Amino acid sequence: MSQERSAREDQQPRVGWPRLSRLGRSLRLSSEGPGLRNFILLATALAAFLGLAVRTARLYYWNVVDDATISMVFGKHLALGQGVVFNLGERVEGYTNFTWVVLCAACYWVARLLSADYVAVVVGANIALGALATLLSYALALRLWRDRWLATALALGYALVDNSWTAWAALGLEGHLLAVTLLATLLALSSALRFKGAWVGLGLAAAMMTRPDAALFVALVLAHEAITTLIQWARARRAPGARLRELGQTLGVLALVYGAYWWWRYDYFGYPFPNTYYLKLGAGKIDAWQRGREYVQGFFKIREYVPAAALLGVLALGQPVARLLLLYVGLHVFYVVYVGGDFFPGHRFLVAQVPLFGLLMGAGVAQLARWLERPSPRRWLERLGLPSAALGGGVVVVVAGALLAVAKRGLAEGPIHAEVMVWRDEVANARRYMEWLREVKPAGEPRFATGLIGNAGLFAEMRVIDLYGVIDPIAAHRETRNFGKGKAGHEKMATYGEMMARRPDYIMVGYVADDFWRSGFFLDVSMPRSIKTAGIWHRDPLPAAYERLPGGMSFSPEEFAAWQLEGEAFAAGAASAPPRGHERVIGAVGSFVTSFVAHRGDDATGKALSPPFTLEGDVLTLRVGGGGGEPGLAARLLVDGEVKYGASGRQSGMLGRVQWDIAPWRGKPARLELVDEVRGGWGHLVVDELEQWRRR
Numbered sequence: 001m002s003q004e005r006s007a008r009e010d011q012q013p014r015v016g017w018p019r020l021s022r023l024g025r026s027l028r029l030s031s032e033g034p035g036l037r038n039f040i041l042l043a044t045a046l047a048a049f050l051g052l053a054v055r056t057a058r059l060y061y062w063n064v065v066d067d068a069t070i071s072m073v074f075g076k077h078l079a080l081g082q083g084v085v086f087n088l089g090e091r092v093e094g095y096t097n098f099t100w101v102v103l104c105a106a107c108y109w110v111a112r113l114l115s116a117d118y119v120a121v122v123v124g125a126n127i128a129l130g131a132l133a134t135l136l137s138y139a140l141a142l143r144l145w146r147d148r149w150l151a152t153a154l155a156l157g158y159a160l161v162d163n164s165w166t167a168w169a170a171l172g173l174e175g176h177l178l179a180v181t182l183l184a185t186l187l188a189l190s191s192a193l194r195f196k197g198a199w200v201g202l203g204l205a206a207a208m209m210t211r212p213d214a215a216l217f218v219a220l221v222l223a224h225e226a227i228t229t230l231i232q233w234a235r236a237r238r239a240p241g242a243r244l245r246e247l248g249q250t251l252g253v254l255a256l257v258y259g260a261y262w263w264w265r266y267d268y269f270g271y272p273f274p275n276t277y278y279l280k281l282g283a284g285k286i287d288a289w290q291r292g293r294e295y296v297q298g299f300f301k302i303r304e305y306v307p308a309a310a311l312l313g314v315l316a317l318g319q320p321v322a323r324l325l326l327l328y329v330g331l332h333v334f335y336v337v338y339v340g341g342d343f344f345p346g347h348r349f350l351v352a353q354v355p356l357f358g359l360l361m362g363a364g365v366a367q368l369a370r371w372l373e374r375p376s377p378r379r380w381l382e383r384l385g386l387p388s389a390a391l392g393g394g395v396v397v398v399v400a401g402a403l404l405a406v407a408k409r410g411l412a413e414g415p416i417h418a419e420v421m422v423w424r425d426e427v428a429n430a431r432r433y434m435e436w437l438r439e440v441k442p443a444g445e446p447r448f449a450t451g452l453i454g455n456a457g458l459f460a461e462m463r464v465i466d467l468y469g470v471i472d473p474i475a476a477h478r479e480t481r482n483f484g485k486g487k488a489g490h491e492k493m494a495t496y497g498e499m500m501a502r503r504p505d506y507i508m509v510g511y512v513a514d515d516f517w518r519s520g521f522f523l524d525v526s527m528p529r530s531i532k533t534a535g536i537w538h539r540d541p542l543p544a545a546y547e548r549l550p551g552g553m554s555f556s557p558e559e560f561a562a563w564q565l566e567g568e569a570f571a572a573g574a575a576s577a578p579p580r581g582h583e584r585v586i587g588a589v590g591s592f593v594t595s596f597v598a599h600r601g602d603d604a605t606g607k608a609l610s611p612p613f614t615l616e617g618d619v620l621t622l623r624v625g626g627g628g629g630e631p632g633l634a635a636r637l638l639v640d641g642e643v644k645y646g647a648s649g650r651q652s653g654m655l656g657r658v659q660w661d662i663a664p665w666r667g668k669p670a671r672l673e674l675v676d677e678v679r680g681g682w683g684h685l686v687v688d689e690l691e692q693w694r695r696r
Contacts, residue, residue, distance in 0.1 A: 037149055042138050045156040049134050049166060053127040057170035060420050061428045062120045064172025065344070069454030070470065071095050071174070072122060075104025076458070084268065086453070086471045087463050093265065093274040094471035099181075099210045100174035118458075122172055129176040130169035134159065136183035137355045143190050144319060144359065145366030154399050155362035158354070161407035162303065163414025164346040165354040171419070174210055175351035181207040182217060182328075183355065189221065190321050197249025204250070205257035211352075212274065216331050218254070224324055225250065271473075279469045279476035280489050281339060288340025288484030295341025296333055299350055302413045304405040307357045312364020315371075322363045329356050343488045346415030365395070425532075433533045434459035437506070440526070449499050450508035465502050467494050467511050474498060507537035509654065515587060522621075523587050525649075525656025529629055534652035542621070542659075546693035549617050553610065553672070553690040555593050560608075567606020569595035569676040569684075578653070585686060587623055587655035592688035594626065595676035602627075602683035608674040615639070615670050617692035618663045622672075623655035624648060627682030635687050636673045639665045643673075651682045662692070 064072075070086070074095055078084050084101065086094050095101055107125050111118040134156065141152045159165045168175055185203030193199055204221060207214035229243045266272060280286075300307055310329060316322035336349045411417065430452060437448075437460040448456050449465040456464045469475030469492045480491050496514065499507075507516060509523075516537045517523075524538040542548075553559060560574040572579065574591040579598040597604035624635050628648030637645040637660060644665070647658040662670075676685050 038138075038142075038147065038152070041149060041152055041156065042135070045134050045138070045160060046131055048160050049169075050127065050131055052160065052166040053130055053169040056167045056416065056420060057123050057127070059416070060170060060424050062117065062123055063424070063427045063431060064119055064123060065419070065427070066430075066452050066454040067344075068122070068172030069119075069458045071097055071101050071454075072104045072108075072118065072172070073454060073457040074101045076108050076118070078102070079105035079108040086457055090471070091269050092471045092473055093269040093271065094276065094466075096212055096274045096276050097174040097177075097210055098261070098265070099206055100177050103177065119172070123170055126172060126176055127169050129180050130165070133176055133179045133183055133355055136180065136187055137359060139187055140183060140190070140321065140359055141362055143187070144316065144321060144363050148366045148369060150396060150399065151362035151366035151369070154365055154403075155355070155358040157399075157403050158306070158358035158361060158406070161403045161410065162354045163407070163410025163416050164348070164351050167415040167420060168346060168348060168351045171415070173348065175348065178207065178210045178214060178352040179355055181210050182214070182352065185217075185221065186321050186324065189225075189324075195249060197246035198253045200246075201250040201253030202257060204254050205261070208258055209261055212277070213332070213335060216335060217328050220324060220328050220331065222250070224320065224327075228320070275473055275476045276470060276489075278473075279492055282479065282483050285479065286338075286340065286484040287482075288488070289337065291340040291484060291488065292337035295347065295349075296337050299347040302347075302409055304402070304409050306402045306406050307361075309364070309402070310357045310360035312368070313360035314364070315367035316363040319363065322360065325356050325360050325363070329353055329360065340484050340488050343490065344415075345418030365399070369395075429532045430455050431459055433527065433531050436527050436531060437462070437536070442505070446505035447502060448506045448508070449502075449504035449512070450506075451511040452508060456508075462506070465494070465499055465504050467499065469493065472498075505539045509533075509535055509537060509586075517587055517589055522657040523623070523654055525654070525658075529650065534650050534654040535656045542619075542693055546617075546619065546695055549692045549694055551613070552692060553613075554590060555688050555690075556591055560593060562611050564609040565606065566608075567604070567676075568597055568600065569604040569606030570608040570674060571606070572597060582684075583653035585625065585653045585655065587625070588686075588688045592623075592655070592686060593674065594684060594686045595674065596626070596684035596686075602681060603679045604684070605677050605679065607676070610672040612669040612671055615662045615665050615668055615692070617666070617694040618661070619693045620660045620662045620690065621693065622647065622658050622660075622690045623688040624658055625650075625653055625655040625686040626684045627651055627678065630678050632675060632677030633683065633685055634675055635685065636675065637662075638671045638673055639668055649682075649686060653686065655686060655688050 073086050074084055077086070077088065078101065082088055083091070085091055103125060104122055107121045108118055110116070111121040114121075137155060137159065138152065141155050145151045181203055185200055185207060188196060188199040188203055191199075200221070204214075204218045208218055225243075225247050229240060229247055232240045232243060269275075271278075310326070313322050313326040317326070332353055333350070339349075341347070342349045434452075434455045437456075441460065441462060445463045447465055448460060448462040449467060450456050451467045453464045453466045453468075453470060456462055464471065466472045466475070468490055469478075472494055475492050475494045475498070478492055483491060485491075496512065499512065500519065507521065520540050520543070521537040522540045523535040525535040527533065527536075555574050557574045563570075565571060570593060572594075574593050576588075576591045578585050578594060579596060581598065581601055582594060582596045585592065585594075593608070595604060595606065596602060620637065622635060624647045626649035627633055628650055630648075634646040634648045636643045645658075645660045650656065672690060674685055674687055676683065
């Protein structure tokens with residue numbers, strides 16, 4: 001190592017791992033002077049981040065987005081020794097964040113040990129990683145500009161006011177872990193650690209194992225170090241032995257660690273890239289430039305273009321870390337444009353780079369301050385009537401105003417609003433729905449076709465048929481026209497035939513636009529009304545144990561003409577299409593009856609009573625939809641004039657099937673009564689197809 005480089009590094013604070021006292025000196029934390037100011041800055045930043053992230057977690061009810069639960073399912077199965085798989089026995093690399101999956105596995109065991117909620121433990125771990133990233137950002141700030149408090153406040157403050165950085169810490173994805181690997185690698189690179197090159201190589205390997213696009217960062221670091229070494233060689237006209245050894249250590253550790261990982265995953269999964277690479281990039285056949293430009297423009301616009309101030313890092317190009325930061329951030333932004341961004345609010349693909357933007361802004365401000373402190377600029381400013389104190393105050397005001405603008409715009413349009421507040425009840429409901437399904441599912445390994453695969457795998461604990469290709473290689477490798485023009489990550493889907501060939505036992509409503517009555521399914525609406533989901537398609541078990549009896553009621557116009565009507569609710573009779581203003585009806589076969597009247601809507605009331613029919617079977621089934629949960633709105637089975645059963649809808653046009661045990665009254669006459677005495681929203685009933693079944 002050259003004498004010049006050794007002297008320079010000796011002047012820098014050394015960040016080492018051994019003792020807390022050395023760490024405190026490295027971070028310049030002391031009880032007086034600049035150390036106290038540093039301590040206040042760091043403590044404030046950490047407390048603010050933890051407070052904001054925990055608040056977000058509470059607002060989101062300590063849940064996570066579905067993409068996060070996908071990684072958690074892989075982590076759970078890894079922890080249980082069942083392999084790095086989603087569906088047991090199916091080796092599909094449906095994740096791109098291996099180190100995060102490993103961390104999820106550790107969180108699973110912690111949750112089991114403490115009898116805690118697995119999701120909450122993962123959220124807590126992610127928030128802790130965000131706090132660690134704050135500490136690493138602070139340490140890098142000291143490396144870049146030492147005790148210039150305004151630059152440090154800007155770097156740490158920008159991450160705090162960026163709505164995405166604090167919000168995504170609570171939503172369960174790997175962005176903050178990636179930020180930790182990037183920042184730790186840069187810190188190691190600028191340190192005087194023993195075996196520094198090995199630490200850098202380990203950091204680079206961890207970054208790429210956290211997310212493959214970190215290969216951009218790895219390539220830049222290696223190229224930068226190689227070029228710097230060559231320049232030093234050329235200037236000194238002799239080989240810089242220390243730098244060559246460090247570069248060799250970096251390459252050796254990187255090749256050993258990442259090479260072993262890559263070879264394992266290729267042998268394990270059978271493809272050179274993760275399944276999501278083929279799903280989202282189509283093996284490089286994507287054309288998503290327009291979508292990507294709009295995504296990146298949105299990132300800057302929602303932040304009032306303040307992140308563009310990272311270009312101030314140009315002023316600090318003399319510092320290796322600043323050079324790497326500027327090159328990497330620029331290259332990564334270009335990459336995000338190329339892949340077309342993401343569909344989640346909050347610009348998830350740029351979250352890990354948020355503290356890097358802050359560091360670049362701080363580096364530029366610090367360098368500008370150094371320049372203004374020189375005699376010539378100071379004299380020039382004094383001639384203009386701008387004393388340095390006034391100029392410094394102005395800079396403070398500008399920095400504070402910029403951070404305030406970012407915070408204000410982020411609260412209005414960032415993920416706190418667009419994801420947390422808008423979707424939190426939906427996410428919580430999806431979890432309750434899946435947990436209910438776990439309790440009622442039949443024994444064995446029922447298959448569930450859905451696009452909400454993470455929730456289905458984690459909470460319902462079912463074998464998942466993925467409709468969007470994340471864990472489906474056939475859909476992921478399919479070529480698609482105009483690829484890159486649609487919704488990111490949702491342009492490839494399993495076909496109807498592919499889904500049905502895997503024989504699902506359940507199909508989630510809303511992901512496949514089809515009516516599955518004719519395919520041997522029925523709409524199960526037996527979940528508690530606290531679950532705000534209309535129903536689920538369930539493979540019909542009745543034909544295996546019962547035979548359908550002839551007759552029944554098809555609710556044809558001719559058949560319904562024989563009913564006794566009272567009031568105006570059912571006066572329109574049976575129809576094959578809903579009247580104007582009615583919701584879409586799902587699950588009807590042929591014609592059906594509704595109490596919604598075109599000119600009266602939900603305000604129409606009345607009754608309809610069927611002709612008598614004989615109960616001949618063991619069970620009776622009926623399809624019911626519309627409103628429900630109120631007395632006076634129901635389809636009722638009358639036996640000897642007495643109400644034996646009643647059913648209504650779930651505020652939906654989906655006709656869920658109800659099943660009534662009629663064996664005790666076999667041989668007796670019965671009638672079906674439709675009652676609508678409810679006015680206002682969802683004050684109508686939809687009914688179709690009554691059938692009787694006898695046990696085989």
